[in-house]
Amino acid sequence: MFKLLWSVVLLSALTSCATPDFGSPNTYQRYDIQHIGQFEQATILRVRPITIERTSDTSGISSLVSAAAGAFLGSQVIGNGSGRFVAGALSGAASGLIAQRVSATLSRHSGVEIYLRRANGQTVVVTQVDDQRFAPGQQVYLVSNGSGYRITD
Template sequence: MKRLLPVAAVSLLTLAGCVNTSPYSGDVYSGNQAKASQNVTYGTVVAVRPVQIQADSRTGGLLGGGTGALIGGVLGSQIGGGSGKKIATAAGAIGGAVAGTAAEDRANRINAVELEIRTESGNDIVVVQKADRQFQPGQKVRLIGSGSNVSVAPY
């Protein structure tokens, strides 16, 4: 049983990285955006910068932290005896939880692009979206949506 625990933990951490990245894409619409009127503004890309989006964990970090704590506790319990074993188990669980949470956070990062755009009205705006399309400075684009719900598409 103890030999299967690391395999199960790695499998769970892998699943933790399977986040839904479509909300960050300029090419994917949510159900409530379909058949809804949206504003369209035209502009020109001024600058492009690669960034990352830290997606929210669907498990609230519990999967990575919990799995890490479990593995760390099991590994820590292999050390020493008596009260030393209890301390090693607790330290292993705490260290495992921290490492598992960090691993889940890294798995939930999405490559994105920050686009600085000068609209035809002369305003400069910045939109961050998933890096699933190439944009270049000087490129004409359409800004679809408004407020905090804008995506950029080629013109």
């Protein structure tokens, strides 16, 4: 039973996990490098915590692959005869459910919504991951390039 449980957990983690890219202002993609960008100073008016959710795997392929592999492993590890099929069905269902839950959990990241006053008086809002700390009244740089806007201090 322990081998089955360990196989289901390991397989679910492997088939449903991919490191999502939430667009950190400290991380540049290859296509952003060696391109001219612009920046301007701005003042933070308000900072609000948000949750950023990556588009999830709506096709369910990771859950289906995990369920199929779990069913196969379960039928090989536990039982003989018809018990083998029951074990396969139960481990397949468990694998699919675990893969779905892990994928949903990993698709979220904490972020911030930052309200800014630009030097020309215009107010704008930028959202990004929360790997930098900002406070109202703080002077920051609003950086733009082909990928959008980022805020940095």
